[in-house]
Amino acid sequence: MLLELFEWLGKDVRAFNVFGYITLRTVLAAMTALVISFVIGPWMIRRLTDLKIGQSVRSDGPQSHLVKAGTPTMGGALILTAVAVTTLLWADLSNRYVWACLATTVGFGAIGWIDDYRKVVHKNSKGLSAKSKFFWQTVIAATALSYLAFRANLPQQTDLIVPFFKTVAIPLGAVGFIVLGWFMVVGFSNAVNLTDGLDGLAIMPTVMVASALAIFAYVAGNKVFATYLGVPHIAGAGELAIFCGAIAGAGLAFLWFNAYPAEVFMGDVGALALGGALGLVAVICRQEIVLIIMGGVFVVETLSVMIQVASFKLTGKRVFRMAPLHHHYELKGWKENQVVVRFWIITMMLVLFGLSTLKLR
Amino acid sequence: MREAHDGEVWAMLTREAVLRPKAGGDQNLPVRFWIITMMLVLFGLSTLKLR
Numbered sequence: 001m002l003l004e005l006f007e008w009l010g011k012d013v014r015a016f017n018v019f020g021y022i023t024l025r026t027v028l029a030a031m032t033a034l035v036i037s038f039v040i041g042p043w044m045i046r047r048l049t050d051l052k053i054g055q056s057v058r059s060d061g062p063q064s065h066l067v068k069a070g071t072p073t074m075g076g077a078l079i080l081t082a083v084a085v086t087t088l089l090w091a092d093l094s095n096r097y098v099w100a101c102l103a104t105t106v107g108f109g110a111i112g113w114i115d116d117y118r119k120v121v122h123k124n125s126k127g128l129s130a131k132s133k134f135f136w137q138t139v140i141a142a143t144a145l146s147y148l149a150f151r152a153n154l155p156q157q158t159d160l161i162v163p164f165f166k167t168v169a170i171p172l173g174a175v176g177f178i179v180l181g182w183f184m185v186v187g188f189s190n191a192v193n194l195t196d197g198l199d200g201l202a203i204m205p206t207v208m209v210a211s212a213l214a215i216f217a218y219v220a221g222n223k224v225f226a227t228y229l230g231v232p233h234i235a236g237a238g239e240l241a242i243f244c245g246a247i248a249g250a251g252l253a254f255l256w257f258n259a260y261p262a263e264v265f266m267g268d269v270g271a272l273a274l275g276g277a278l279g280l281v282a283v284i285c286r287q288e289i290v291l292i293i294m295g296g297v298f299v300v301e302t303l304s305v306m307i308q309v310a311s312f313k314l315t316g317k318r319v320f321r322m323a324p325l326h327h328h329y330e331l332k333g334w335k336e337n338q339v340v341v342r343f344w345i346i347t348m349m350l351v352l353f354g355l356s357t358l359k360l361r
Numbered sequence: 362m363r364e365a366h367d368g369e370v371w372a373m374l375t376r377e378a379v380l381r382p383k384a385g386g387d388q389n390l391p392v393r394f395w396i397i398t399m400m401l402v403l404f405g406l407s408t409l410k411l412r
Contacts, residue, residue, distance in 0.1 A: 024410040030403055200392065249403075252396050259392035 002089050022221070026214055026241045029090040030249030036082040037253030045257060045264045048072035051121075071262055074116045075254065076270015080109045082250035083277075087243050095239040096151065097284050100144045101277060102243070107140035108189055108276035112268030120267075127268075137186045137272070144280060145181040149174040156232035161286045163293070163357035166230040177283075184288050185279035191298035192275030193268060194305055194324050199260035201326060201340045202298075205347040206274050207251035209294050212351045213281045214244035219358065220285045230361045232286045240281050247277060260337050294354035297347050301325050 006019040018024060049072050084102060091098045115128040152158050158177040159169040172180060196202035219225045221238020251274075257263045266274075275298070282291035292299055301324045308323035320328040329339045 018410065021410060024407065027403055027407040027410075031400070031407075034400060252399055256393055256396055259389035261389070 022238045025090045026245035029086050029242045029245040033082040033086040033246040033249030034253045044078050073265040073267040075264035076266035079250045083246045086246035091242040092239050104144045105273045105277040109273035111136050112272035116267040141182050141185040145178045149177045166361040181283040188279035189272045189275035191302040193271040195301045196271040199262040203251050204344045207248045208351045210244045210247040214241040216285045217241045290354045294351045296350040
């Protein structure tokens with residue numbers, strides 16, 4: 001929206017041409033999302049509290065979590081509002097990737113909203129059933145991915161890129177692209193949701209991964225950088241850096257209210273949406289394997305749940321004291337803050353390693 | 362994910378519950394200072410382009 005305005009103003013005043021640069025608009029998007037979230041945040045928390053939209057807590061979880069009951073949830077709506085408004089303001093709205101990411105993020109957010117609303121407001125402990133949630137996630141992801149697959153006109157837009165190997169590109173075709181993309185989008189959406197169990201645990205890794213994906217998106221969209229670094233050039237993907245910048249900015253502001261002891265939780269509305277967004281950006285930039293590396297905390301949390309359930313069903317024994325993994329460490333004696341900050345540190349290390357794949361080829 | 366299960370506790374405890382620090386209190390000062398630092402770093406980075 002603002003891009004068109006600045007382009008028009010730039011015809012007479014050259015200084016406005018600086019807003020055409022993706023890097024500047026990414027930083028401004030992050031700052032805009034921050035400001036929007038800081039302005040709306042306190043009001044939204046008051047409204048959620050007044051409406052008694054309080055978090056319910058598992059009785060079979062760690063006992064120390066019972067005191068979290070009643071903390072306002074569905075705060076993810078704050079993040080999504082900031083991301084959507086910021087992206088509409090700063091991104092190039094003629095770019096199809098921006099619309100695909102926005103639509104998927106908002107769609108997943110709507111699924112999470114319905115789930116949270118039923119649980120919290122209607123006091124329906126089941127919320128949206130797992131099958132329904134999975135079905136609608138699949139519908140939205142498949143729609144976005146099909147659109148991207150059939151608009152792709154170059155093999156590099158659908159090939160699977162292997163990190164560290166410049167010349168290895170596994171052709172997937174449209175169907176393979178959609179299947180892998182579905183796995184990434186729906187998988188990461190649920191992975192972030194599983195990770196969202198401690199104050200600030202999910203949002204900071206999301207901010208870090210989104211910031212790194214902004215770099216990957218910028219590089220992929222720039223023909224010179226992409227050729228130099230040996231990554232696929234995806235024309236137009238650079239605008240996703242603005243989308244990722246908005247996520248990073250909104251996430252940081254949300255963390256202001258979500259850090260221990262949290263004033264608000266993001267709920268499924270935030271977790272499902274943010275995970276889906278990260279997955280789709282990685283798919284567009286052809287960095288699926290790198291996302292699995294950088295989002296290792298989310299992956300390991302999901303694997304811990306799968307391993308725990310499989311082990312219990314097959315052998316009757318548990319592998320972890322409690323799943324997801326963060327509860328295991330809590331029961332081992334780590335304080336909540338220690339678990340959260342240590343997971344942030346691990347994510348930072350994985351993100352740095354993921355970024356190193358740009359050069360180590 | 363704070364999944365709702367059968368038999369869960371629907372107790373609507375107030376935020377002044379004894380076992381949990383008051384939300385927004387001093388305990389999240391370090392995190393808030395980190396966030397301020399990151400904002401300043403972003404602003405500093407923007408000076409690369411805003412010249």
